[in-house]
Amino acid sequence: MAARATVYLDHAATTPMRADAIAAMTAALGVVGNPASIHSAGQEAKRLLEESREQVAATLGADPIEVVFTGSGTEAVNLAIKGLWWQRQATAPGGSGSRPRILVPGGEHHATLDTVEWLRAHEGAVVEELPLDELGRVRVDALAAALDRDAASVALVTMLWANNEVGTIQPVAEVARLAAAAGVPLHVDAIAAYGQLPIDLHALRAASGAGPATGLVAISVSAHKIGGPVGIGALVLDRSARLEPLLHGGGQQRRVRSGTQDVAAAVGFAVAASAVHARLGEDAARMSALRDRLIAGVRAAVPDARLSGDPDPAGRLPGNAHFSFPGCEGDSLLFLLDAAGVAVSTGSACQAGVPEPSHVLMAMGRTEEDARGALRITLGHGSTEDDVDAFLAALPAAYERASRAGLAARATSFDR
Numbered sequence: 001m002a003a004r005a006t007v008y009l010d011h012a013a014t015t016p017m018r019a020d021a022i023a024a025m026t027a028a029l030g031v032v033g034n035p036a037s038i039h040s041a042g043q044e045a046k047r048l049l050e051e052s053r054e055q056v057a058a059t060l061g062a063d064p065i066e067v068v069f070t071g072s073g074t075e076a077v078n079l080a081i082k083g084l085w086w087q088r089q090a091t092a093p094g095g096s097g098s099r100p101r102i103l104v105p106g107g108e109h110h111a112t113l114d115t116v117e118w119l120r121a122h123e124g125a126v127v128e129e130l131p132l133d134e135l136g137r138v139r140v141d142a143l144a145a146a147l148d149r150d151a152a153s154v155a156l157v158t159m160l161w162a163n164n165e166v167g168t169i170q171p172v173a174e175v176a177r178l179a180a181a182a183g184v185p186l187h188v189d190a191i192a193a194y195g196q197l198p199i200d201l202h203a204l205r206a207a208s209g210a211g212p213a214t215g216l217v218a219i220s221v222s223a224h225k226i227g228g229p230v231g232i233g234a235l236v237l238d239r240s241a242r243l244e245p246l247l248h249g250g251g252q253q254r255r256v257r258s259g260t261q262d263v264a265a266a267v268g269f270a271v272a273a274s275a276v277h278a279r280l281g282e283d284a285a286r287m288s289a290l291r292d293r294l295i296a297g298v299r300a301a302v303p304d305a306r307l308s309g310d311p312d313p314a315g316r317l318p319g320n321a322h323f324s325f326p327g328c329e330g331d332s333l334l335f336l337l338d339a340a341g342v343a344v345s346t347g348s349a350c351q352a353g354v355p356e357p358s359h360v361l362m363a364m365g366r367t368e369e370d371a372r373g374a375l376r377i378t379l380g381h382g383s384t385e386d387d388v389d390a391f392l393a394a395l396p397a398a399y400e401r402a403s404r405a406g407l408a409a410r411a412t413s414f415d416r
Contacts, residue, residue, distance in 0.1 A: 007342045007390040011225075011319060011380030012164060012192060018227035018272050025229055025268030035261055036250060049263045052270035059277040060219065060236050061200030068235045068253045069261055069269075073191040073222030075246075076235040077111040079257065080187040080218040081158055083243030085119055088155040088185070090244070099155045100126040103146050105138040106363030109164050112189060113359075116158070125155070132363050135310045136168035144178055151182035158186070161193035161219075165347040165360040165376060166309035167320025169197065172216075176208040180215030185241065187218040191233075195226035195276045195381075196284055196318050201236055217241035223265070227381065228272035232265040276381065287318040287379045290388055294321050294377060297392040302399050306370065308361060319379035322347065324361065324370040328402035333375050336398035342391050347376035 008016070028048055033041030035049045050064065057064045070076045085102065092098040102116050106129050119125035128146055131139045138159060147154060157179050162169045172188055179186040190199055201219055208215045218241065222233040237243070237256060249258035276283070292313060298305050298321070308322040309315075325333060330346035337344055347358060357371030377391065 007387045009377045009379065009383070009387060009391055010343050010345045011383070012347075012376065012378035013345055014224045014230065015227055015380040016382065017224075017229060017268070018275060020275060021228050021268040021272040024271040025264050028264035028267040031263060035263060036252065045263050049261055049266050052263075052266040055270035055274050056234060056266075057236075059199075059273045060194075060221065061202045061204075062219075062236045063202075063239060065254065066201070066236055066239055068237055068256045069266055070233045070235055070257060071231060073189075073220055073225070073233040074111040076220035076222070076233045077109075077187075077189055077191075078115050079235050079243070079246050080220055080237075081112065081115045081156070082119060083245060083256070084156045084185050084187060084218065084241075085123070085125060086244035087242050089123075093152075099153055100124060101146075101150075101154045102127050103130055103143060103154060103157045104128070105130045105159050105170075106132050107136060107163060107165070107360040108158075108160055109189060109191070112158055112160075132365075134364055135315070136163045136166045136308070136360060136364050137310070137315075138170055138175070140171055140174050140178070143175060147178060147182040147184065151184055154182070154184045156185045156187060159188060161188050161190035161199070162197065162317050162320075163309065163360060164192035165358060165374075166322045166364075167192075167316040168309040169193070169315055169317065173204060173207060176204050176210065176216040180205075180208040180210040183211070183214045185213060185217045186215055187220070188216060189220045191220055191222045191225055192317065194221040195273075195280070196287070198280060201238065205238065212240035213238075213242065218243075223269035223272060226272050226276045228269040229265050232262060232269050234269075279381075283381050284318040287381070287383065288313055290379050290383055290385065291316075291318060291321050293385070294379075294388045294391065297388065298323055298395065301392060301396050308364070308366075308374065319383070321377045321379075323375050323377075324366070325373040325375060325399060325402070326369065327406060328373055328399065329405070330358075330372065330374045332402035332405050333373075333398055336401055337391070337394055340394040340398060342394050344391070345376045345378070346374055 033045035035046035054064045057067045088099045116127045120127045130142045217238045219236040224230040247258045305323045358374045361371035
């Protein structure tokens with residue numbers, strides 16, 4: 001039987017909840033009152049909620065009213081993309097349907113890919129995939145060309161702040177300038193970047209020359225990536241922007257996201273956000289040093305392993321190391337490392353028990369073999385040198401066994 005993992009190196013999936021966030025959330029669970037109620041109990045709940053909104057806003061360079069709490073990062077992404085697309089159709093000159101285009105880079109998170117595919121299938125959206133370079137960075141020249149062709153037909157641009165799989169930081173400021181100049185709204189999924197990179201909505205909008213409802217207008221984040229609770233995220237929506245809501249009901253949160261808000265989760269989110277923001281530079285430097293130690297160790301242990309993403313330390317997330325291991329399945333490595341007490345991730349999908357190649361690596365022009373041998377190792381604020389050393393100690397034996405197993409056949413009994 002596999003041993004329970006004692007070394008956790010999958011912080012990009014979720015990171016342990018901070019003790020101070022747990023304590024604050026636990027205390028808030030005892031507060032009775034709906035924040036929409038006008039009696040004193042409701043107003044006490046509202047006070048906690050709005051103070052939490054202020055704290056989260058301060059970590060994102062936004063006004064409190066611009067922070068819309070959601071049930072997850074995925075909901076925030078859906079709300080931004082669908083809401084902006086619908087709003088842009090409703091306000092398009094010449095009637096609905098004259099702004100059908102969504103510009104989206106390849107290799108995006110499935111929260112984005114599945115959302116734009118839904119809009120394509122059900123609403124007639126025209127989804128245009130922008131190419132990535134070999135490091136996983138969106139080709140800005142391709143975006144500029146797509147906007148130049150007919151900016152008036154573009155509903156929105158949506159992209160990651162940093163690739164959640166290979167860790168490459170995207171040229172957000174440059175894309176924001178292009179979107180602002182074209183008069184097109186931009187949504188950025190910052191879920192992987194939040195807590196590792198500085199994020200400032202107002203500063204980016206000002207630097208890009210954005211006008212009302214154009215340029216960078218929306219940023220999605222999630223609490224559980226920074227040591228807050230699972231089950232709460234946020235869409236940071238510039239006050240000049242409008243979108244069509246997904247949910248209808250009580251009209252809470254600027255009528256953008258109706259529903260009784262989770263005060264305790266917001267409190268836990270705010271405590272984690274404030275704590276991480278206060279140490280952002282210090283923790284990023286520490287995680288970067290651990291990441292570089294891990295990368296050097298992998299290269300020494302498995303010389304044929306290929307680093308994915310930007311090799312320049314400044315061009316990738318501080319906590320991300322991503323490799324392709326030749327001649328083996330990433331899933332095999334994951335299970336063998338887990339049996340040795342180390343938790344990591346492939347960052348790729350697995351459907352019907354058949355390992356699937358990483359869609360991110362494929363979008364970067366890598367071979368299918370590279371894409372199937374992917375392993376993502378991600379550090380968090382609590383990661384230590386001992387964690388890195390434990391992974392490096394377990395890797396050679398795991399890789400040797402995974403290599404002997406080789407690549408799994410793509411065909412299954414269901415294909416016959």
